[in-house]
Every structure is written in structure tokens, then in C-alpha cells.
Amino acid sequence: MDKIVDEIKEFVEERDWTQFHTPDCLAKSVSIEAGELLECFQWNNDYDREHVLEELADVMCYCLQMCIALNVDPEEIIHSKMLKNAKKYPVDKAKGNAKKYTEL
Amino acid sequence: MDKIVDEIKEFVEERDWTQFHTPDCLAKSVSIEAGELLECFQWNNDYDREHVLEELADVMCYCLQMCIALNVDPEEIIHSKMLKNAKKYPVDKAKGNAKKYTEL
Amino acid sequence: MDKIVDEIKEFVEERDWTQFHTPDCLAKSVSIEAGELLECFQWNNDYDREHVLEELADVMCYCLQMCIALNVDPEEIIHSKMLKNAKKYPVDKAKGNAKKYTEL
Amino acid sequence: MDKIVDEIKEFVEERDWTQFHTPDCLAKSVSIEAGELLECFQWNNDYDREHVLEELADVMCYCLQMCIALNVDPEEIIHSKMLKNAKKYPVDKAKGNAKKYTEL
Numbered sequence: 213m214d215k216i217v218d219e220i221k222e223f224v225e226e227r228d229w230t231q232f233h234t235p236d237c238l239a240k241s242v243s244i245e246a247g248e249l250l251e252c253f254q255w256n257n258d259y260d261r262e263h264v265l266e267e268l269a270d271v272m273c274y275c276l277q278m279c280i281a282l283n284v285d286p287e288e289i290i291h292s293k294m295l296k297n298a299k300k301y302p303v304d305k306a307k308g309n310a311k312k313y314t315e316l
Numbered sequence: 317m318d319k320i321v322d323e324i325k326e327f328v329e330e331r332d333w334t335q336f337h338t339p340d341c342l343a344k345s346v347s348i349e350a351g352e353l354l355e356c357f358q359w360n361n362d363y364d365r366e367h368v369l370e371e372l373a374d375v376m377c378y379c380l381q382m383c384i385a386l387n388v389d390p391e392e393i394i395h396s397k398m399l400k401n402a403k404k405y406p407v408d409k410a411k412g413n414a415k416k417y418t419e420l
Numbered sequence: 421m422d423k424i425v426d427e428i429k430e431f432v433e434e435r436d437w438t439q440f441h442t443p444d445c446l447a448k449s450v451s452i453e454a455g456e457l458l459e460c461f462q463w464n465n466d467y468d469r470e471h472v473l474e475e476l477a478d479v480m481c482y483c484l485q486m487c488i489a490l491n492v493d494p495e496e497i498i499h500s501k502m503l504k505n506a507k508k509y510p511v512d513k514a515k516g517n518a519k520k521y522t523e524l
Numbered sequence: 525m526d527k528i529v530d531e532i533k534e535f536v537e538e539r540d541w542t543q544f545h546t547p548d549c550l551a552k553s554v555s556i557e558a559g560e561l562l563e564c565f566q567w568n569n570d571y572d573r574e575h576v577l578e579e580l581a582d583v584m585c586y587c588l589q590m591c592i593a594l595n596v597d598p599e600e601i602i603h604s605k606m607l608k609n610a611k612k613y614p615v616d617k618a619k620g621n622a623k624k625y626t627e628l
Contacts (some may be wrong), residue, residue, distance in 0.1 A: 431609070474601075477605035
């Protein structure tokens with residue numbers, strides 16, 4: 213993951229965009245791009261794979277920019293969250309079940 | 317990145333959740349979590365760092381689950397999109413400028 | 421409100437779009453348009469008023485289509501929710517305070 | 525619609541919340557609530573009607589607060605947008621078709 217994070221960092225610095233990358237603006241950007249990803253599935257499931265991959269990449273790109281802005285390692289925070297999720301969704305209760313943990 | 321993707325894969329398989337992870341449902345999930353991330357900044361910039369990191373991890377987690385469902389390498393699709401973005405936002409035009417490429 | 425709801429109903433029926441307007445697809449559409457509205461404020465507060473009004477209208481339009489699909493009166497469900505909100509946010513606790521009700 | 529807008533105005537003023545209701549913060553709020561509405565349909569279409577109506581009301585409520593903040597009549601801006609949509613989606617081309625106007 214280091215390599216892609218460095219690539220993004222360089223891209224942003226070359227364009228002198230760090231000044232715009234407040235956590236607040238990046239959170240808005242993640243939501244905006246998530247909406248564009250969702251648009252690929254607006255009326256049906258007959259999606260354009262290439263388009264989906266581009267929009268998905270955009271969401272991840274802003275997520276990684278947010279990690280950069282907050283100075284955290286993406287893999288570390290995902291791993292921490294997974295540990296929490298494992299407690300919220302114990303295998304025996306959650307298996308084959310799409311319910312929210314509050315309803316398990 | 318492989319390690320964290322494998323961790324997510326195992327988490328999902330142990331719970332027998334692959335059946336729910338259609339691209340459509342994962343796109344919805346990315347949007348839902350993006351909204352929760354945004355909520356950390358709803359009325360001001362005085363955010364709770366720990367809460368932000370958890371919500372950010374949730375968004376990334378669903379993005380990686382979408383990569384798994386679509387059978388693509390996250391770093392590869394991000395890299396491809398960065399190349400496209402570099403053309404849309406050439407350094408000389410985009411430097412220090414937050415305008416959309418359509419307005420550059 | 422009846423007049424505008426009727427206008428939307430006619431617009432949708434003329435185009436034979438009722439078949440697409442499942443609650444699920446309309447919920448996605450509301451989120452997608454909300455993302456476009458948010459995009460008007462992505463990097464700063466220096467927004468284009470006309471553009472904002474159009475995107476805001478799009479969000480409301482899909483909300484009203486969802487009311488039509490679910491066969492409910494928009495004013496009635498807003499009024500009901502306001503009564504609930506009034507209990508969650510009693511004036512004496514919420515006055516001048518942007519905190520969530522769970523933190524009041 | 526006037527009645528419900530007045531009810532919302534009074535609710536906000538009683539709580540002295542007008543100070544928080546910048547267009548930027550309200551756009552974030554619309555997106556956040558749209559995400560909560562979408563969550564009702566996250567994994568399937570087997571939704572809880574009462575929950576959906578509440579979340580839908582929340583989205584509309586923030587939309588109307590945005591109309592108040594921007595000092596516009598909701599029905600007027602929806603009507604204006606419908607006229608634009610009617611041109612983008614002429615009946616003969618759009619009938620029974622869920623394609624985006626750019627692909628018609």
C-alpha cells in the first residue's frame with residue numbers, strides 16, 4: 213500500500229493541492245464520489261464494469277488522501293476496525309445473516 | 317495491501333456473507349458509510365479523531381470488499397485512475413487551483 | 421404541495437417510468453442527487469446559487485417521487501417527524517446547541 | 525407547503541439553530557440523512573416502512589431548511605427544474621427508458 217500512497221502524495225503535492233485537503237473537505241469528497249459510484253447502479257444491476265472500477269478508484273483515492281491528511285496508516289486503521297467488527301459480529305451469531313449487530 | 321485484503325476476505329467468508337456482497341449492495345454500503353464519515357463533520361470542523369478513523373476504515377473496508385467482489389487489485393485500479401486524473405489535471409493548469417477539470 | 425406532487429406524477433406517468441420507481445431505486449437516487457448537491461460545496465463555500473437550487477430541486481423531486489411510490493402525504497410524514505424531533509431536542513436542552521440528541 | 529415550512533422555521537428559531545444552518549452544513553446534512561434512508565435498503569428490499577418514512581422525512585426536512593436558508597420557494601424551484609427535465613427527457617425518447625439523457 214505504501215507505493216500507491218506515495219503516488220497519491222506526489223500527485224497532490226505537484227499540484228499544490230494539500231492546502232485544500234482538510235479532513236472536512238475530503239469527507240465531502242468521499243461522499244460525492246460514493247454517490248457517483250452508486251449512480252452506476254441507479255436503476256438496475258446491469259452495470260458498466262469499467263465505469264464502476266473508475267468510480268471505485270476515485271472513492272479509494274480520496275480515502276487514502278484522508279489517511280495522508282490525518283497522518284495514519286490505512287492498513288492499520290482498517291485492521292483495528294476489523295477487530296472491532298469481529299466483536300460486534302461474532303461468527304456464531306452473524307453467520308449467513310445480514311442483520312445489523314444491534315438486531316442480532 | 318494483500319495482507320489486509322486477505323484479512324477482509326477471511327472475515328467475510330467465515331460469516332458466509334459473500335452471498336450478500338453483490339456490487340450493487342456494496343455500492344450502497346460505501347455510500348452509507350461515507351454518510352457516517354461525513355456526519356463527523358456535520359456542523360463544524362471540531363471532529364473526534366478516533367471516530368473519524370473508524371468511519372474512514374468502514375468506507376475503505378467496503379471499497380476493498382467491492383474489489384474482492386469484482387476480482388480486481390485495488391492498487392492497480394487506483395494507479396490506472398491516477399494516470400487518467402493526471403491527464404485531466406495537468407500540473408501547469410491545476411497547480412494551486414481547486415476547480416473541476418471541466419472549468420480549468 | 422398537492423399541485424407540485426401532481427406535476428411530478430404526470431411527468432413520470434407520461435414517460436412510463438413508474439416501473440423503475442421502486443423504493444430501493446428511489447432511495448439510491450436521493451443519495452446520488454444529494455452527492456451532486458454536496459459537490460456545489462466541495463472545496464469552499466463560494467457556491468453557484470443557480471446550480472445549488474437545481475441540485476436541491478433534484479433531491480426534493482426524488483423525495484416526492486418516493487412519497488408517491490409509498491403512497492404517503494409528504495407534509496404529513498414531515499409533521500410526524502417534527503413531533504418526534506421536538507421530543508428528542510427539547511428547547512431548553514437544545515437551544516443554541518448543535519450536539520446530537522444522544523449527547524445532549 | 526407554506527404551513528410545513530412555517531412549522532420547520534419555528535422549530536429552528538425556537539432552538540436558536542439558524543446560526544448553524546449555512547448552505548454548506550445543510551448540504552452535508554441532506555447527504556447524511558440520504559445515507560440513513562439508503563441504509564433501510566442496504567442488503568435487500570425487505571424494508572421497514574415506518575423507518576423508511578422517518579428517514580425520508582428527515583431528508584425532506586433538511587431540504588426545506590435549505591430552501592429557508594436560501595430564501596426560495598420549494599415548489600417554485602422544483603417546478604423550474606421539472607421544466608428543464610422535460611426538455612432533457614422528451615416523452616418520445618424517454619418513454620419506458622431508464623437511460624440518462626446523455627445516452628438517449
